[in-house]
Amino acid sequence: MERVQDPEVRDWNFPRGVASVALMVGYAAEHGVPVTRMLNGTGLTERQLRDPDAQIDAYTELAVIRNLVRALADRPALGIEIGRRYRITTFGIFGFACVSSPTLGEAIDFALRYLDLSFTFCLPVAQFREDEFIAVVHDESVPADVRQFLVERDVTAMHQVMSDLLGTRLPLTRAEFRFPAPGYVDRITEVTVVPPRFGMPDNLFAIEPVLLEQPLPQANEHTWAMCLAQCRELVHRRRARTGIAAEVRERLVPRGGEDGFAAPPGIDVVASDLNMSTRTLRRHLDAAGTGYRALLDEVRRTLAEEMLTATPLSVSDVAIRLGYAEASTFIFAFKRWTGNTPAAYRRERAARS
Structure with a gap:
């Protein structure tokens, strides 16, 4: 029997912290793009990027993304490179709740319920089937000028975080994308391992369902309960x-x-x-x-x-x-x-x- 689980949020326009912006600004600086250029038009200051409690709206992060894509337009696989830098620690208490979850399946369930504590623009929908677990990653509402970048970034980040949770590379059974095959398919294959398919109806990746029941190496019931309470309070404040x-x-x-x-x-x-x-x-x-x-x-x-x-x-x-x-x-x-x-x-x- 198939079960479908939608994320709690309906679109990407939710408030978020600054860690994702700080990550992208740091990457750009490594490639010669000054902070002022990355923050142009956002109203953000470099000092705010160091404030763990700072909160911004999604359009502010979107402005930074556009600055990044324009500044480094000549770098192939930019979304892949950025996505690989998102680790559990990037997500703060949200990440700690995931890593202390009993199983990968319960971490996924939690992440979908509190997706507005993440930095994603592409919204994942989970399909639980007997023979396969599929994450369909929706990009239909993402602005067209940065859509492919964000699909690459968000899918890579999801794969990276799930690999961190398991303590080993997450083995995929399928990886499909709506956009045409780019000139850097090899870079995408470094992430997916299985040959990706392009020009498909949906962006998705799939894994063996047995992985959902696998205990996570850093699971801790007490830490998980504490993190859940803190996430519940944080998301309540943001949703109010x-x-x-x-x-x-x-x-x-x-x-x-x-x-x-x-x-x-x-x-x-x-x-x-x-x-x-x-x-x-x-x-x-x-x-x-x-x-x-x-x-x-x-x-x-x-x-x-x-x-x-x-x-x-x-x-x-x-x-x-x-x-x-x-x-x-x-x-x-x-x-x-x-x-x-x-x-x-x-x-x-x-x-x-």
Whole structure:
């Protein structure tokens, strides 16, 4: 039976740290490109690149990427070279959570749930099959002028990090790319080992599913739990967006009514409450990189995980408090968010506590 797991984020426009920018600026400096040229048009300073708590938006990193690609346009396989420099330590607490995960499969599950703690622009979707695990890497929304660079960078970085997790090179069974074969296929093959195929319908790489169950050499249950808590707090702060999205989120939190917990308001009601038309609200949310359904899912998932972990409420009671008319509808939604049923999620969390 095939299972598909989407990343938690819907697009690449999420806030991120500066480690990725610092890495690219450092690489460029090694090849004679001054820092000022790399940071041109970003508003960033060299000092900010040394601040581990600094946060930037995705468009700022995109501006640095464009500066890099323009400055080193004559270097073949630039995306491959950059991608190989992303290591576990580049990702901070996100990387430590991955490396201390019990298995590669659980590290992948965690990474998809908290993908907005990474630096990717190409969004991976996991396909779990009996005979093969496939990561389909979507680039459709990535700007065309840097699309191939970012596919090469992000796929190489994913392969590099997964290899770091295993403590050995990750063996691929397939590697496919949407773009035509470049003049440096040999450089890509150095990463994939298996001969890559080009001009294919999707960007993807695949591995034997048995690798997903392989214990990671640095797995540590206590460290993993600590890192998960820190990642949860960090992503909560980043997702607590300001502006219109925060106002909508506040109105979507279920509240008790005369007959118990009222269902969350529809988008028309939220728009009216904010003194604007539904069309205007949709436009504002789209400009903020989100939507009514995505925000409702965010609120419901956060509250569901909290109630399933911290309270003895039954699955049916949790469903009612989240505004679902039927427990079965909530179970289906929760499985779409996490890949697990609420009951299985609760058992796993109880086993780890």
